Amino acid sequence: MIMNQAIIKNIDVLQEDYLPEKIIGRKKEIESIASSIRPLFYNKPMINLFLHGRTGTGKTSVIRYIIREVSKETSRIKGIYVNCWMDDTTYAVLLRIAEVLHPTMRLAKIKRSNAEILDLINFKKGNTKVFVVLDEVDKLKSDEILYMLSREGYGLIMISNYNIALNKLDRRVRSSLSYIDIEFEPYDYEDLYNILKERSKYAFYEGAFPEPFLKVAAKNAKGDARVGISIIRNAALFAEQQGKKKVDREDLLKALKSVKGAKEQELEKELKGKTKKIYEIVKGLGEADAKEISRIYKERFGEDIHERTLRYYLQELVEKGLIETKGEKRWKKYSSLI
Ligand SMILES: Nc1ncnc2c1ncn2[C@@H]1O[C@H](COP(=O)(O)OP(=O)(O)OP(=O)(O)O)[C@@H](O)[C@H]1O
Ligand SMILES: [Mg+2]
Known part of the structure; x- marks a missing residue:
C-alpha cells in the first residue's frame, strides 16, 4: 500500500447508499x-x-x-x-x-x-x-x-x-x-450521536476518531443523519490525506465547513421555477409576510401569483429548511435561514 491508512478501516460503511445492519431511533x-x-x-x-x-x-x-x-x-x-x-x-x-x-x-x-x-x-x-x-x-x-x-x-x-x-x-x-x-421527524441530538457512534465502530480504527468529535458532528448535523455521516467521513479523509494517525480539531473544523457549504449549494441548486424566484425574494427581504412577497413578485416578474399558490411554494421552502415562519395566520412572517 502506498499510503498508510491509520484512520479509516472501512470506507464503505460511510458511503451514501450503505444500509446499516441496525436502524437507530426509528x-x-x-x-x-x-x-x-x-x-x-x-x-x-x-x-x-x-x-x-x-x-x-x-x-x-x-x-x-x-x-x-x-x-x-x-x-x-x-x-x-x-x-x-x-x-x-x-x-x-x-x-x-x-x-x-x-x-x-x-x-x-x-x-x-x-x-x-x-x-x-x-x-x-x-x-x-x-x-x-x-x-x-x-x-x-x-x-x-x-x-x-x-x-x-x-x-x-x-x-x-x-x-x-x-x-x-x-x-x-x-x-x-x-x-x-x-x-x-428530524433526529434529535441523542439519536444522531448514537447513529454516528455505531457507524464509527465499523468505519474507524479504535481511537482514531475522538469521541468528543462525534458529539460535535451530531450537534452540527441539525437533525440530518446524512450530514452527520458526511462530517465524520470528511474529517477522517482530511486527516488521512495529511498522513495523520488520528483526526484532530483542524480536520473536524474543515469538515464542518465543507459540509455546510455543500448543503446550501445542493438545496439552492435543486430549486426551480417559481420556488426559486420566491426564495430569492425572501432571501433579499430577510423577513416578510405573504402580501409583501406577492407584491414584489408582481413587480419583479410582471405576473400575479395567487395567494394559495404562493403559500404552497412557501411551505415547500419551509420543508426544505431554507426558510422559517414566525407567527400565525394573517401575521405569519417568512424569513430566510441560510
Ligand atoms: N436510523 C438510522 N440509523 C442508522 N443510520 C441512519 C439512520 N437514518 C439515516 N441513517 C443514515 O443516514 C443517511 C441518510 O439517510 P436516508 O438516505 O435514509 O435519509 P432520507 O430520509 O431518505 O433522506 P432524503 O430525503 O434526502 O432522501 C444514510 O447514509 C443512512 O445510512
Ligand atoms: Mg431518501
Whole structure:
C-alpha cells in the first residue's frame, strides 16, 4: 500500500447508499410500516403509506431495511424499490418493476407499451404479493402510475421530502388511493450521536476518531443523519490525506465547513421555477409576510401569483429548511435561514 491508512478501516460503511445492519431511533416508524404491510402475510391488501420528512431523516434507509427484513422472512412477499428521481415516467417505473421480477429478461431492448409491461408484471408475480416503494415520488412526471398500480392491487409506499407532495394528485387518483401518513421527524441530538457512534465502530480504527468529535458532528448535523455521516467521513479523509494517525480539531473544523457549504449549494441548486424566484425574494427581504412577497413578485416578474399558490411554494421552502415562519395566520412572517 502506498499510503498508510491509520484512520479509516472501512470506507464503505460511510458511503451514501450503505444500509446499516441496525436502524437507530426509528422503532415507532418501523412498527407502523410493518403493521401496514402485515395484512399481506394473510393474503389481504396492505394499507398504502406516505412517508415524508426532511432530508436525512432515514426514510430511504428504513424502507430498504424493511424490504430486506421481509425478504429474510418470506419469498411470498416482495418489496420493490423504485427511485422516481431516476425513473420518472410511468414506463420507466413499470420497466424497473418488471426487471426486478424478471431479472434475466432484456426488457429495455424491445419497446413495449405500458399495458404490455403491466401484463408481464402481473403474470410474473404469480402468487407473490408485491408492494412497490416509490421514493422521491414528487419527481414523477405523471401520477398515472399510482393509479395504475393501486388499481391492479399493488401495495404502495410513497416517499417524499414534502408532506404536501400528494396534494397535487389528480382527483381521480386521490379518490382511488387511500393511504396513511407517517412523518419522519428530524433526529434529535441523542439519536444522531448514537447513529454516528455505531457507524464509527465499523468505519474507524479504535481511537482514531475522538469521541468528543462525534458529539460535535451530531450537534452540527441539525437533525440530518446524512450530514452527520458526511462530517465524520470528511474529517477522517482530511486527516488521512495529511498522513495523520488520528483526526484532530483542524480536520473536524474543515469538515464542518465543507459540509455546510455543500448543503446550501445542493438545496439552492435543486430549486426551480417559481420556488426559486420566491426564495430569492425572501432571501433579499430577510423577513416578510405573504402580501409583501406577492407584491414584489408582481413587480419583479410582471405576473400575479395567487395567494394559495404562493403559500404552497412557501411551505415547500419551509420543508426544505431554507426558510422559517414566525407567527400565525394573517401575521405569519417568512424569513430566510441560510
Ligand atoms: N436510523 C438510522 N440509523 C442508522 N443510520 C441512519 C439512520 N437514518 C439515516 N441513517 C443514515 O443516514 C443517511 C441518510 O439517510 P436516508 O438516505 O435514509 O435519509 P432520507 O430520509 O431518505 O433522506 P432524503 O430525503 O434526502 O432522501 C444514510 O447514509 C443512512 O445510512
Ligand atoms: Mg431518501
